[in-house]
Amino acid sequence: MDPEAVRKYSALHAKPDGLVLQYGTAGFRTKAERLDHVMFRMGLLAVLRSKQTKSTIGVMVTASHNPEEDNGVKLVDPLGEMLAPSWEEHATCLANAEERDVWRVLMDISEKAAVNLQQEAFVVIGRDTRPSSERLSQSVIDGVTVLGGQFHDYGLLTTPQLHYMVYCRNSSGRYGEATVDGYYQKLSTAFVELTKQAFCGGNEYRSLKVDCANGVGALKLREMEPYFSQGLSVQLFNDGTKGKLNHLCGADFVKSHQRPPQGMEMKSSERCCSFDGDADRIVYYYSDTDGHFHLIDGDKIATLISSFLKELLVEIGESLNIGVVQTAYANGSSTRYLEEVMKVPVYCTKTGVKHLHHKAQEFDVGVYFEANGHGTVLFSKAAEMKIKQLAKELEDKKRKAAQMLANVIDLFNQAAGDAISDMLVIEAILALKGLTVQEWDALYTDLPNRQLKVKVADRQVISTTDAERQAVTPPGLQEAINDLVKKYKLSRAFVRPSGTEDVVRVYAEADSQVLGICY
Numbered sequence: 052m053d054p055e056a057v058r059k060y061s062a063l064h065a066k067p068d069g070l071v072l073q074y075g076t077a078g079f080r081t082k083a084e085r086l087d088h089v090m091f092r093m094g095l096l097a098v099l100r101s102k103q104t105k106s107t108i109g110v111m112v113t114a115s116h117n118p119e120e121d122n123g124v125k126l127v128d129p130l131g132e133m134l135a136p137s138w139e140e141h142a143t144c145l146a147n148a149e150e151r152d153v154w155r156v157l158m159d160i161s162e163k164a165a166v167n168l169q170q171e172a173f174v175v176i177g178r179d180t181r182p183s184s185e186r187l188s189q190s191v192i193d194g195v196t197v198l199g200g201q202f203h204d205y206g207l208l209t210t211p212q213l214h215y216m217v218y219c220r221n222s223s224g225r226y227g228e229a230t231v232d233g234y235y236q237k238l239s240t241a242f243v244e245l246t247k248q249a250f251c252g253g254n255e256y257r258s259l260k261v262d263c264a265n266g267v268g269a270l271k272l273r274e275m276e277p278y279f280s281q282g283l284s285v286q287l288f289n290d291g292t293k294g295k296l297n298h299l300c301g302a303d304f305v306k307s308h309q310r311p312p313q314g315m316e317m318k319s320s321e322r323c324c325s326f327d328g329d330a331d332r333i334v335y336y337y338s339d340t341d342g343h344f345h346l347i348d349g350d351k352i353a354t355l356i357s358s359f360l361k362e363l364l365v366e367i368g369e370s371l372n373i374g375v376v377q378t379a380y381a382n383g384s385s386t387r388y389l390e391e392v393m394k395v396p397v398y399c400t401k402t403g404v405k406h407l408h409h410k411a412q413e414f415d416v417g418v419y420f421e422a423n424g425h426g427t428v429l430f431s432k433a434a435e436m437k438i439k440q441l442a443k444e445l446e447d448k449k450r451k452a453a454q455m456l457a458n459v460i461d462l463f464n465q466a467a468g469d470a471i472s473d474m475l476v477i478e479a480i481l482a483l484k485g486l487t488v489q490e491w492d493a494l495y496t497d498l499p500n501r502q503l504k505v506k507v508a509d510r511q512v513i514s515t516t517d518a519e520r521q522a523v524t525p526p527g528l529q530e531a532i533n534d535l536v537k538k539y540k541l542s543r544a545f546v547r548p549s550g551t552e553d554v555v556r557v558y559a560e561a562d563s564q565v566l567g568i569c570y
């Protein structure tokens with residue numbers, strides 16, 4: 052580690068004057084042309100984090116569902132999870148340091164976090180398909196190498212694939228092989244095994260239309276299709292050959308506008324889904340015979356998956372606990388259905404997958420999804436071992452249930468929510484249960500709801516509690532919300548400052564969209 056080299060390279064990756072950025076819910080995100088210094092410095096920081104944890108650390112260059120001109124970067128911790136909160140602070144500090152202070156800040160972090168500077172460091176890097184991503188990932192590599200770290204550049208990857216690689220590398224191969232081929236093999240083998248019994252009848256479940264948001268998901272799904280094509284054929288739209296990334300398409304567009312993406316040819320009752328730009332979110336939808344659009348969001352995905360898992364757990368007769376984790380944005384109907392009809396405990400955390408992921412780790416089987424389609428299922432080590440052992444020991448129907456669960460465990464990407472993995476799980480469940488997309492949708496009816504963004508002078512004047520469902524400040528705000536909400540049936544509303552944009556988000560739902568009905 053050579054302070055002179057760090058100084059020299061920091062000057063080559065200069066920070067624009069006056070720019071202040073914060074490591075937010077999903078790392079740093081802004082216009083791509085302002086990010087070169089941040090990328091270089093995150094390369095430096097990844098080396099320190101790797102030395103401190105004596106593990107491989109990941110760096111992903113992406114801005115997910117944001118416009119093509121934007122970019123972003125986030126670090127991935129040893130078990131494939133999001134960066135620890137104390138290191139988010141280090142990241143913010145380093146990103147905002149003046150050039151001449153970079154070395155000093157690195158040394159401060161090393162001291163505070165007790166980093167052994169003699170330790171070796173290894174960093175893996177992935178990037179999405181944005182025009183700026185290749186150059187920016189090169190800046191990350193500059194940062195890694197100037198501090199003497201080793202690295203492997205995976206090039207184009209979906210975000211969840213990079214999380215997967217990090218997890219594999221730090222689990223001595225127990226989770227899987229840390230290659231793209233290893234990922235395809237593991238998931239596809241589990242999918243084909245799982246669906247063997249299901250595809251004996253008709254072709255109904257054999258095809259799916261996928262809007263890939265003109266992003267990296269298209270490339271990876273196309274590469275992967277031959278591995279699982281005996282079980283499912285996917286027809287790709289918005290595959291990046293023509294349109295712009297995330298423009299009028301992708302999971303975020305479909306969820307927030309509640310309409311189909313441009314460029315998708317939808318016929319009535321066909322099952323369709325959308326990924327977001329880095330393929331860590333998925334939503335489903337269809338149009339009915341009257342041409343009405345129906346969205347099946349993360350809440351309904353969580354409901355389908357947890358009902359399937361619960362049935363299998365009951366069948367094998369083991370007392371493994373299952374819990375579902377949501378955020379305040381989950382539709383009230385989904386929470387009621389899960390708790391009252393399915394008798395599954397539901398927990399609410401703050402927005403952002405790191406909070407949901409953390410809570411889901413408390414269960415043998417922890418299902419977590421944000422309403423926008425980001426989620427996965429976590430199985431505790433003990434539950435996984437038990438299920439895989441029962442798959443060998445039990446007999447008949449119980450054995451079949453345990454084998455299905457064992458395959459489901461391998462099919463989920465437990466490092467992070469993953470559109471490709473979730474898609475295969477959903478397709479398998481629908482086929483095994485013989486459910487059409489309409490039948491799935493009919494599990495419950497969403498309460499009418501609205502989500503708005505409001506620009507204010509300083510969004511931080513709003514602070515919240517109770518998993519962001521109650522406003523603490525400014526005084527009087529919560530009382531005003533309560534006065535409005537009490538006029539309607541099944542109503543709920545909350546406001547919170549966004550963690551990724553300079554806006555306040557407002558959410559409301561009730562049993563009807565008709566205004567002015569007082570109960």
Ligand SMILES: CC(=O)N[C@H]1[C@@H](OP(=O)(O)O)O[C@H](CO)[C@@H](O)[C@@H]1O
Pocket residue numbers: 076077115380402403404421423425548549550551552556
């Ligand atoms: C209401 C909503 O969809 N919020 C999103 C959004 O967070 P905000 O803090 O609301 O800006 O971006 C996060 C990162 O992608 C995602 O995890 C979260 O679900």
Ligand SMILES: [Mg+2]
Pocket residue numbers: 115116210327328329330331332
């Ligand atoms: Mg994303």
